Amino acid sequence: KNQVEQSPQSLIILEGKNCTLQCNYTVSPFSNLRWYKQDTGRGPVSLTIMTFSENTKSNGRYTATLDADTKQSSLHITASQLSDSASYICVVSEVESGGGADGLTFGKGTHLIIQP
Amino acid sequence: DGGITQSPKYLFRKEGQNVTLSCEQNLNHDAMYWYRQDPGQGLRLIYYSQIVNDFQKGDIAEGYSVSREKKESFPLTVTSAQKNPTAFYLCASSIQGTSYGYTFGSGTRLTVV
Numbered sequence: 001k002n003q004v005e006q007s008p009q010s011l012i013i014l015e016g017k018n019c020t021l022q023c024n025y026t027v028s029p030f031s032n033l034r035w036y037k038q039d040t041g042r043g044p045v046s047l048t049i050m051t052f053s054e055n056t057k058s059n060g061r062y063t064a065t066l067d068a069d070t071k072q073s074s075l076h077i078t079a080s081q082l083s084d085s086a087s088y089i090c091v092v093s094e095v096e097s098g099g100g101a102d103g104l105t106f107g108k109g110t111h112l113i114i115q116p
Numbered sequence: 117d118g119g120i121t122q123s124p125k126y127l128f129r130k131e132g133q134n135v136t137l138s139c140e141q142n143l144n145h146d147a148m149y150w151y152r153q154d155p156g157q158g159l160r161l162i163y164y165s166q167i168v169n170d171f172q173k174g175d176i177a178e179g180y181s182v183s184r185e186k187k188e189s190f191p192l193t194v195t196s197a198q199k200n201p202t203a204f205y206l207c208a209s210s211i212q213g214t215s216y217g218y219t220f221g222s223g224t225r226l227t228v229v
Contacts, residue, residue: 004158034218043122043206043220089158104218106158 002027004092004107012113017080021110023073023090031093031103035064035075038087038109047075047088077112085114119143122207122221128229129194129201137192137224139207145219146212148190152176153204153223162205165190166212194226202228 004025013019025033032051036044048057048064050073056065061078077084090107120141129135139148147166151159161174165184179198184190190209194201207221 009156036220041204041223041225043120043208043222045220046218104161106160108156108158 002092002094002105004090004105006090006107006110008110009108010111010113012115013080015080015082015114015116019077019080019112021075021077021088021112023075023107025071025073025090025092025105027092027094027105029095030068030071031095033066033073033093034091035062035073036089036091038089040086044089080114082114082116085112087111120207120209120219120221122224124224125222127224127226129226130229132196134193134195135226137194137205137226139190139192139221140188141209141219142188143209143219144187145209146187147210148184149208149210150174150180150182150190150192151206151208153206159206162192201226
């Protein structure tokens with residue numbers, strides 16, 4: 001069964017510090033991996049999307065890495081800000097057949113709190 | 117601006133009542149999806165639709181129903197058969213046949229009172 005495991009479940013850091021969130025997956029065959037940011041009570045917003053051939057992608061202070069061999073990804077946040085407080089969700093897509101929509105597997109998310 | 121609009125943001129349901137959650141998109145996406153989000157759990161797929169007048173059950177379809185009469189609209193009805201409906205519901209859309217371009221709405225929080 002396809003699975004996406006995220007760690008840690010929750011994390012508290014001080015404003016201005018860096019942090020790294022982890023995502024391990026067993027989805028196969030792999031198509032792409034994406035990181036989403038979800039503010040409390042809001043829908044997820046895409047941060048990065050990476051395919052098999054990409055091993056790093058940045059979006060401002062967010063940098064995602066992908067190791068397709070070990071099936072691991074990380075999201076690094078640099079110089080954290082109070083607005084980074086949110087849940088970060090890792091989503092892995094398998095190669096779809098016939099355009100099926102059940103090719104996405106969602107992690108449970110990491111709840112990040114930035115303290116002033 | 118293009119996007120997905122979910123309404124209402126908050127919804128309260130009495131025991132035994134059916135309620136309908138609205139999802140409208142103007143992204144010209146063919147595919148639309150409904151997810152349920154519970155605390156400490158990943159998103160779970162309820163129903164999805166790849167084209168108008170066609171939809172498929174997801175992993176947790178029991179107690180829910182949908183319709184897809186228009187490309188832009190994919191309403192979700194939470195029926196009285198859904199025994200634990202309190203949750204955060206998210207609608208999403210994408211270009212048909214691909215998971216790229218997945219866009220989520222802002223969600224509806226449903227509470228049973």
